[in-house]
Amino acid sequence: MRERARVPLALLVPAGLGLAFLVLPLAGLLVRAPWGTLPQRLAEPGVLTALRLSLQTSTIATLFCVVLGVPLAWLLARVPFPGRRLVRALVTVPLVLPPVVGGVALLLVFGRRGLLGSWLDSTFGVTLPFTTTGVVLAEAFVAMPFLVIAVEGALRGADARYEEAAATLGAGRWTTFTHVTLPLVAPGVAAGAVLCWARALGEFGATITFAGNFPGRTQTMPLAVYLALETDLEAAIVLSLILLVVSVTILAALRDKWITSA
Amino acid sequence: MKIRAAALAALLLLTGCGGDDATDTGTGAGTATSAAVASVSGTVTVFAAASLTESFTQIGKDFEAANPEATVKFNFAGSSQLATQINEGAPADVFAAASAATMKTVTDADGADGTPVTFVKNQLVIAVPNGNPNGVKGLADLTKPGAKVALCAEQVPCGAAAKKALDTAGVKLTPVTLEQDVKAALSKVKLGEVDAALVYRTDVNAASSDVDGVEFPESAGAINDYPIAVLKESPNKAGAQAFVTFVQSEKAKAVLTAAGFQAP
Amino acid sequence: MTALDAHLLVQRGDFDLDLRLTIAPGEVVALLGPNGAGKTTALRALAGLTPLAAGHVTLGGRDLDRPDRRLWTPPERRPIGVVFQDYLLFPHLSTLDNVAFGPRRHGMPRREARAHAADWLARVGLAAYARRRPRHLSGGQAQRVALARALAVDPTLLLLDEPLAALDARTRLDTRAELHRHLTGHPGATLLVTHDPLDALVLADRLVIVEHGRSVQEGDAATITARPRTDYVARLVGLNLYRGKADGHTVALSDGFELSVAERADGDVFVAFSPSAVALYPDRPDGSPRNTWPATVTGVQRHGDNLRVQLTGPIGAAADVTPLAAAALRLEAGLEVWAAVKAAETRAYPAQ
Known part of the structure; x- marks a missing residue:
């Protein structure tokens, strides 16, 4: 209690306003939610399908981002090379790019006529657009910067001398990375993965552009919400709330498990 | 006669026969419409379906030329999105929707001033890549194995129309994607990601350099009405009414027809 | 090995x-x-x-x-x-x-x-x-x-x-x-x-x-x-250290000051003596083979049980004095004193 008294008003007021700004739209959803018809709306088969697809794709996309993004972050944080600043700027491109443009860009590369897509198609018979893999790809594209930036920050904050200590004890670079660096930045990786997952879960523009919209295959919750919005505002609100409740629950559970214990 | 001349000029302008005619067209339109409507002023905010983008932009210019005191501002987006915005209190004077069903959500919410008027109709065609490389002749060709087709989602007007047409034809079609609007479906054809898409003729017209349109008889049973209405909350009713009237003038009709719309 | x-x-x-x-x-x-x-x-x-x-x-x-x-x-x-x-x-x-x-x-x-x-x-x-x-x-x-x-x-x-x-x-x-x-x-x-x-x-x-x-x-x-x-x-080992040219029992420092040393030496040498070997007097002392010079006190610090006095003059030096001696001398910065070191308390060794 004494602590709270010491918080200066000049910080408390904007902090409170900031929180209100973030939370009020949520309150708007709650106020307008059609609570009476909620049970039967939840029971609609399409809802669960979209929810499951969303959770699956965003989780796989996050794993994909961790596998590729952590090494990329390590490279950016630990290895000086010419053009590093440029590469660092390029990593943030998906953040700046409107997701729909990102989706078009993905089509131009991985699409049926795309730079790589045409080769994938002719060589392996693999096409990515309009597939669940395409959804994962679109989500990963948009969400990866969150992971890379978080992990790179953690790596820069971590004391690189631990890595030297590991080397003097006989650990090669790879062992040092897996046994020392990674555990040291684990909280940063967890935070980055959570951000990445949340972004992937809410991803709309790149997904609908690159992977299209087909129930059960590429229609994730945000797409279902958008299309529900076309005809039925209340349905859209219900779907949004489901997405929100599920993601907040998962994030809160993870937070207790990882982030606070780390 | 004068009206005809103006319409022709507008048509020429649209097909790209010289922007220098713009001033002539303007004065011509001014004389043509001044007889019908008294000149209005202020800003007229028009919420219009995305498929009206090209034609309404032109009609807006013509309207401003006829009413030098007035300014037209457009908000082009998916009709349903616009309807939601209007029902949530967006400040608009006129709403032009791409389907009667969408307009109905606004009239049901008691948002329209008077009864909406259907000012054009739009018909579905099969959009295929330039030159129709797969030789698509009708809906049946879209069910061939390996054919990738994009439809609009049923929740949006073009999707509803496509479903109606397919049902009428008795064609069972599994698309690879149900796009959120007609432009998105069309862009999938443009990018070569799908072999065909069911879209409006107007959209094919607007993208004629990239895609070709294949007409099919069943589309007659799934023609989309475009209703337009002055909104109840309009801050500029006179301007709104003038614009709605202008859209139904011969001159505007010529612009719309050139874009591929049909008269109601 | x-x-x-x-x-x-x-x-x-x-x-x-x-x-x-x-x-x-x-x-x-x-x-x-x-x-x-x-x-x-x-x-x-x-x-x-x-x-x-x-x-x-x-x-x-x-x-x-x-x-x-x-x-x-x-x-x-x-x-x-x-x-x-x-x-x-x-x-x-x-x-x-x-x-x-x-x-x-x-x-x-x-x-x-x-x-x-x-x-x-x-x-x-x-x-x-x-x-x-x-x-x-x-x-x-x-x-x-x-x-x-x-x-x-x-x-x-x-x-x-x-x-x-x-x-x-x-x-x-x-x-x-x-x-x-x-x-x-x-x-x-x-x-x-x-x-x-x-x-x-x-x-x-x-x-x-x-x-x-x-x-x-x-x-x-x-x-x-x-x-x-x-x-x-x-400084680490707590000694006063000088370098000069020795000729028998006399070492000429670079600034011309001469120190008498007990051991015979020749050529480039170091001369070292402990601060405790330095005695301070209010006036010029006499008798016995001593090195004496006028000095000014620049600082006084505690050093164990004694006081360490920093001196400037023809040569810089540190001197350790008992608190009693310091009181008798009324030691403070700026005081003019005479410093003395017996030749027997110095060590001279070759610089090469």
Whole structure:
């Protein structure tokens, strides 16, 4: 209690306003939610399908981002090379790019006529657009910067001398990375993965552009919400709330498990 | 006669026969419409379906030329999105929707001033890549194995129309994607990601350099009405009414027809 | 026989290190010098953490680093253990796993490595702390774990970077004694980097003094304390030091001042005497063969039971006086006094 008294008003007021700004739209959803018809709306088969697809794709996309993004972050944080600043700027491109443009860009590369897509198609018979893999790809594209930036920050904050200590004890670079660096930045990786997952879960523009919209295959919750919005505002609100409740629950559970214990 | 001349000029302008005619067209339109409507002023905010983008932009210019005191501002987006915005209190004077069903959500919410008027109709065609490389002749060709087709989602007007047409034809079609609007479906054809898409003729017209349109008889049973209405909350009713009237003038009709719309 | 034979040439900005080092097996050498002298750079070069520009590092007859032959061994393949200044114990591993880390990386199976680590923890008296995380250890305990971790891989060369600098005075005393015991028991060569002369004198068999990237004096503790060769070393061991030209019993300093010395000497010499050998008088003293000069007091500090007085004059000097004498003289900054040193209290030794 004494602590709270010491918080200066000049910080408390904007902090409170900031929180209100973030939370009020949520309150708007709650106020307008059609609570009476909620049970039967939840029971609609399409809802669960979209929810499951969303959770699956965003989780796989996050794993994909961790596998590729952590090494990329390590490279950016630990290895000086010419053009590093440029590469660092390029990593943030998906953040700046409107997701729909990102989706078009993905089509131009991985699409049926795309730079790589045409080769994938002719060589392996693999096409990515309009597939669940395409959804994962679109989500990963948009969400990866969150992971890379978080992990790179953690790596820069971590004391690189631990890595030297590991080397003097006989650990090669790879062992040092897996046994020392990674555990040291684990909280940063967890935070980055959570951000990445949340972004992937809410991803709309790149997904609908690159992977299209087909129930059960590429229609994730945000797409279902958008299309529900076309005809039925209340349905859209219900779907949004489901997405929100599920993601907040998962994030809160993870937070207790990882982030606070780390 | 004068009206005809103006319409022709507008048509020429649209097909790209010289922007220098713009001033002539303007004065011509001014004389043509001044007889019908008294000149209005202020800003007229028009919420219009995305498929009206090209034609309404032109009609807006013509309207401003006829009413030098007035300014037209457009908000082009998916009709349903616009309807939601209007029902949530967006400040608009006129709403032009791409389907009667969408307009109905606004009239049901008691948002329209008077009864909406259907000012054009739009018909579905099969959009295929330039030159129709797969030789698509009708809906049946879209069910061939390996054919990738994009439809609009049923929740949006073009999707509803496509479903109606397919049902009428008795064609069972599994698309690879149900796009959120007609432009998105069309862009999938443009990018070569799908072999065909069911879209409006107007959209094919607007993208004629990239895609070709294949007409099919069943589309007659799934023609989309475009209703337009002055909104109840309009801050500029006179301007709104003038614009709605202008859209139904011969001159505007010529612009719309050139874009591929049909008269109601 | 030498374990380590190294010539370290490192260029880092406008600082360059040029240092030759040899250490015998079982020998403990202290690298002593002021901050920025290049001690840590030398240690890092030996460990392979900083590349040599030229020179060589040869350990047990094997070249580890020889830029002229394009030969370089990465740190993880050098038989060298390092105790870092702030220990750098891995915070995510238990004490036991910290010590087992090295043996594991050298291919020892997990179970064996842990047993080995437990053994080492017992040797440093921390068997009971095996499961603790480093952040729950005291400074002295962490230091011992770091030592055990470095020794657990049986290094041919053990490097210690300011091993006691992070400890408080009381812990330092205990840990120093403990460290001495382990270093004596270590069969390999040991190089200790420190700026604390006491650490060096207690722990090392031999001292190498570095200043500005160069070795300025080498030898055992007795030689260095008796015959400093630079102002830095003189200050460390608490002596007044001068350099001049000797001719019999007289040494002419560069500024013309002459000192009488007891031993005969010729040529370039150092003259050293203790501050306690300097007596202060209010007036010029007379009699007996003394060096006397007028001086001005610039500062007075406590020094043990006495007071240390800083003097300027024809030569700068420090003098130790009893509080009683200081009171009699009414010592304070600015006071003019006469300083005197008996020739018998001075030591003169060749500068070359």
